[in-house]
Amino acid sequence: MSDQIVTLENATRSFPVPEGHRIYALRGIDLEVSRNEFLTLLGPSGCGKTTLLQAISGFIDLEKGRILIDGKDVTDVPPHRRPVNTVFQNYALFPHMSVGDNTGYALEIAGVPSAERRKRVAEALEMVGLKGLENRRPRQLSGGQQQRVALARAIIARPKLLLLDEPLSALDKNLREAMRIELKTLQHELGISFVFVTHDQEEALTMSDRVAVLNAGQIQQLGTPRAVYDEPATTFVATFVGASNLFEGSRDGNRVITQDGIAIQSNRPAATNAAVTALIRPEQFSLVAANDQPSLDIDVDQVVFVGSSFELLGHTAGGRKLTAMVPASGRQQIGAIEASRKARLYYDPASVHLIATPEAAE
Amino acid sequence: MSARSRQRLELGVLLTPATLFLIAFFVVPLVIMMVMSFLMPGLYGGAEWEFYPHNFGRILGFADPMFEEFDPVYLAIFWRSVRIAALTVLCTFLVCYPAAFQVARLPERWKNFCLFLIALPFFTSLIVRLFVWVLLLRQTGLINEVLLDLHLIDRPLDMIYTDGAIIVGMVYIYVPFMFLPIYASVEKLDWALVRASQDLGAGPVRTFLRVIFPLTLPGVIGGAIIVFIPALGNFVVPEVLGGAKVLMLGNLIEQQFLAARNWPFGSALAMLVMAAMLVALFIYVLTEGRRGSDPALGL
Numbered sequence: 001m002s003d004q005i006v007t008l009e010n011a012t013r014s015f016p017v018p019e020g021h022r023i024y025a026l027r028g029i030d031l032e033v034s035r036n037e038f039l040t041l042l043g044p045s046g047c048g049k050t051t052l053l054q055a056i057s058g059f060i061d062l063e064k065g066r067i068l069i070d071g072k073d074v075t076d077v078p079p080h081r082r083p084v085n086t087v088f089q090n091y092a093l094f095p096h097m098s099v100g101d102n103t104g105y106a107l108e109i110a111g112v113p114s115a116e117r118r119k120r121v122a123e124a125l126e127m128v129g130l131k132g133l134e135n136r137r138p139r140q141l142s143g144g145q146q147q148r149v150a151l152a153r154a155i156i157a158r159p160k161l162l163l164l165d166e167p168l169s170a171l172d173k174n175l176r177e178a179m180r181i182e183l184k185t186l187q188h189e190l191g192i193s194f195v196f197v198t199h200d201q202e203e204a205l206t207m208s209d210r211v212a213v214l215n216a217g218q219i220q221q222l223g224t225p226r227a228v229y230d231e232p233a234t235t236f237v238a239t240f241v242g243a244s245n246l247f248e249g250s251r252d253g254n255r256v257i258t259q260d261g262i263a264i265q266s267n268r269p270a271a272t273n274a275a276v277t278a279l280i281r282p283e284q285f286s287l288v289a290a291n292d293q294p295s296l297d298i299d300v301d302q303v304v305f306v307g308s309s310f311e312l313l314g315h316t317a318g319g320r321k322l323t324a325m326v327p328a329s330g331r332q333q334i335g336a337i338e339a340s341r342k343a344r345l346y347y348d349p350a351s352v353h354l355i356a357t358p359e360a361a362e
Numbered sequence: 363m364s365a366r367s368r369q370r371l372e373l374g375v376l377l378t379p380a381t382l383f384l385i386a387f388f389v390v391p392l393v394i395m396m397v398m399s400f401l402m403p404g405l406y407g408g409a410e411w412e413f414y415p416h417n418f419g420r421i422l423g424f425a426d427p428m429f430e431e432f433d434p435v436y437l438a439i440f441w442r443s444v445r446i447a448a449l450t451v452l453c454t455f456l457v458c459y460p461a462a463f464q465v466a467r468l469p470e471r472w473k474n475f476c477l478f479l480i481a482l483p484f485f486t487s488l489i490v491r492l493f494v495w496v497l498l499l500r501q502t503g504l505i506n507e508v509l510l511d512l513h514l515i516d517r518p519l520d521m522i523y524t525d526g527a528i529i530v531g532m533v534y535i536y537v538p539f540m541f542l543p544i545y546a547s548v549e550k551l552d553w554a555l556v557r558a559s560q561d562l563g564a565g566p567v568r569t570f571l572r573v574i575f576p577l578t579l580p581g582v583i584g585g586a587i588i589v590f591i592p593a594l595g596n597f598v599v600p601e602v603l604g605g606a607k608v609l610m611l612g613n614l615i616e617q618q619f620l621a622a623r624n625w626p627f628g629s630a631l632a633m634l635v636m637a638a639m640l641v642a643l644f645i646y647v648l649t650e651g652r653r654g655s656d657p658a659l660g661l
Contacts, residue, residue: 057561079560080569092558096576105572106562153562 005161005193006033010065011055025051027217028065033161033195038187040196042204043214044240049197052214053163056195058082070160085154086163090170091146093138099125099149100134106157124152127186144175151183155190162187164196168203180207201241205229213237231353238279238355245322247278248357256354260318265294266352275357282311284352285324285345287333293346298322300341303334310334312343399629407623417630436614440634443611446525447593450532451586454540457533458585459578462545477545480538488535492602495531496522499603523605531599536592540585547581583646591639611635 011029014022025048033039041049054060056067058079066075074082085106093102101108104121112120125131128148138146147167154162164183168176184207187194198204204211205225213220213228213236221233232238235246249258256264256278264278289295298314305311305328312324324345326334337343402414416424423434465476483491498504499522506518521527551574559569597612604610611631618628 059557059560078565079557080563080565084561086558086561088554088558088561090554092552092554094555094558094573105559105564109563109568109572157563 003034004032004068005035005037005070006031006056006195007068008032008052008055008065009068011052011062011067012064013051013055013060013062024048024217026055026062029217029219031212031219031222033193035193036187036191038184038194038196038207038209040198040204040208040211041214042198042201042211042241044199047214048217049199049214050165051217053086053165053195053197056082056161057084057086057163083160084163085157085159085161086165087147087150087154087167089165089167091138091150093146093149093153095138097138098134099130099136099138099141102138102149103134103152103156105153110157120156121152124156125149127155127189128152129182144171144179147171147179151186155186155192158190159192161193161195162190164194166197166199168198169200176203183207205241211241213240215240232279232355234358235277235355238277238353243282243323243325245280245282246355247280249276249278250274251276251354254349258320260316260320262296262316262318262320264352265349266354267349268352268354277355277357279353279355280347280351282323282325283309284347285326286347287326287330287337287343287345289346290348293348295344295346296322297342297344298324300337300343303338312337312345314343395629395632398626399633401626403624403626407625409626414626417627418634420627421630421634436631439609439614440611442525442609443594446528446532446610447590449529450536450593451540451589453529453533454536454589455544455582455586457537458541458544459582462541462548462578462581465545466548466551477542480541483535483538488598489602491534492531492599495527495534495603499527499530522603523607525604525609527603528600528609531603532593532596535596535599536589539588539592543584543588544578544581547578547584551577580650587643587646590642594639595635 008029008031011026011031012024013026014024016022027048029048029052031052041052043049051060055062056069058074058077062075066073068074069083094105097105100118100121103124104112104117107117107120121134122131125133128151130145130148130152133141133145138149141149147170150167167183168179171179180203183194183196196203196207205228208225210223211225211228212222215236221228221237223231223233228237228241232241235248238244238246247256247258247262247264249256249262249264251274252263254265254267256266256276258264264280266278285296286293296316298312298316300312300314302313303310304313307328309325309328310330312326313321314324315321322345324343398409399417400413400415401409402412403417404410421436421440423432423437465473468476496503500506501518501520501522503522505521506515509515510518555573555577556569559573564572594610595612595615597610597616600609600613604613615628615631615635618624618631622628
């Protein structure tokens, strides 16, 4: 038995667009999902993440490549014969069935006797915190409860893999944050792999074991949330995951010189080519220098109070826009900055990540 | 005057013409018929002002014991009408249900065109459309001629003036009435539910039986009701395609009023048909209420 629950090899799929040509939703994707892993597919709309999910569940066919689930080639297996269940974006609960019948649907189809089915339905509903609601209709439940029914329905048959298609996007913010933790806990309890699709980077970072960042049908980076955030492989990943200040330039020793003459110091390992982009996250800037840290001087355009911190929006002498996040504890400094409209931002060269700038051809 | 009472007055004014019209030409005649159905038939038409319950007894086969013997001929006609109307419902359903899915799948422009085509027959006279079937089905009609020329049969088939011909005519007329409600419910079917069913392990047949059919059932029931009711009382189709024989309730009622001049009996028949409809509708509304009302049907 392999360690991979799902293996995609060179998965490729395109769709025709009205203008006549075809756009590629999946361009030769290779991806492996391990047992008990919580993998998130993260990307903007149209990046191919939902297509990838549907390829795994079997609702779209691949043009090229193949899919293995638990070591078996399922490329040509129809959706109802794949050992995979899905939590759909808008829940897709059957409106003509009770909550209990919805939850037990997979068991009913599999021919599980009704006594055992009732027991397992009760267990599954209890697991998602909806004990005793078997006889309600889906439309009598709140959005959050419907979400839980969809979850119970998808896990009751103990699939080898659970696919979640933006399941939290329709919930309000507080519920969404609570559900993140619950989902993660549930995944641990069940011991099955989750593949979770989202465009919300915060969701991806908080829940996942690994994150695959997709753009234009390709995986831009696959790694742990920390790796994706701290060491993005491409400028796309850097801008999509978290806020970023990017300094595109050429490498000169341990400095990156931009065209508008800014020099950013970095102690991170060198990229192979001379064209690199330095990344400084807004929260890496500090208003106080430790040792003799390098710094940037900016003109502050706006100071935004966001509760736990202040956001400084400003620009360099050369007109380059910068964003810095500084802790709200530094109120006195903020007062001075608001008065003078100028700030000196210090940063630690050891934390400045370098991204190899791709060749112009791509 | 308060806004509320002004609103009420406005509503009253707007509804008055329709209300008066319905009272004059629906409620009053209905009451007349109801009273008439309990009166003694006059010797030369009309009615004698005398209570006479045997009009209904006659339908059941037990007429005025003084003059008539037990004869279930009217029950037989009633039963045949129900059977023909039910078969019409079944056939229109079989034609419309798959078609509704095909049309719902079309791009928007073609959808509207198809709906226009469905409505197109209403622009032509019903009688003209029915006589076309006479030309097709009769002994020397197109179908028999073609089959004879092809030597598939050696003498003409008896197609016209049969129950089959009546059903063909009925289906032909009532297809749009079945199609539109079914189409409305197919159109709003959420295909994510179909995918959910497949995802949970149900193959195409199980998915159809457990998800697609139950979710489109309100449209089917709606279509069945608005086809069954007029089909049961229809007298034009049996007249044209069923020959001169009294075949269905509609013909019987027409005959009692016009030819036999037995208005009380005709009224009793009409009351019976209406009562049967009301009972059917009532049962439907009750079961729907239990299942949770479906806004698509507006019932």
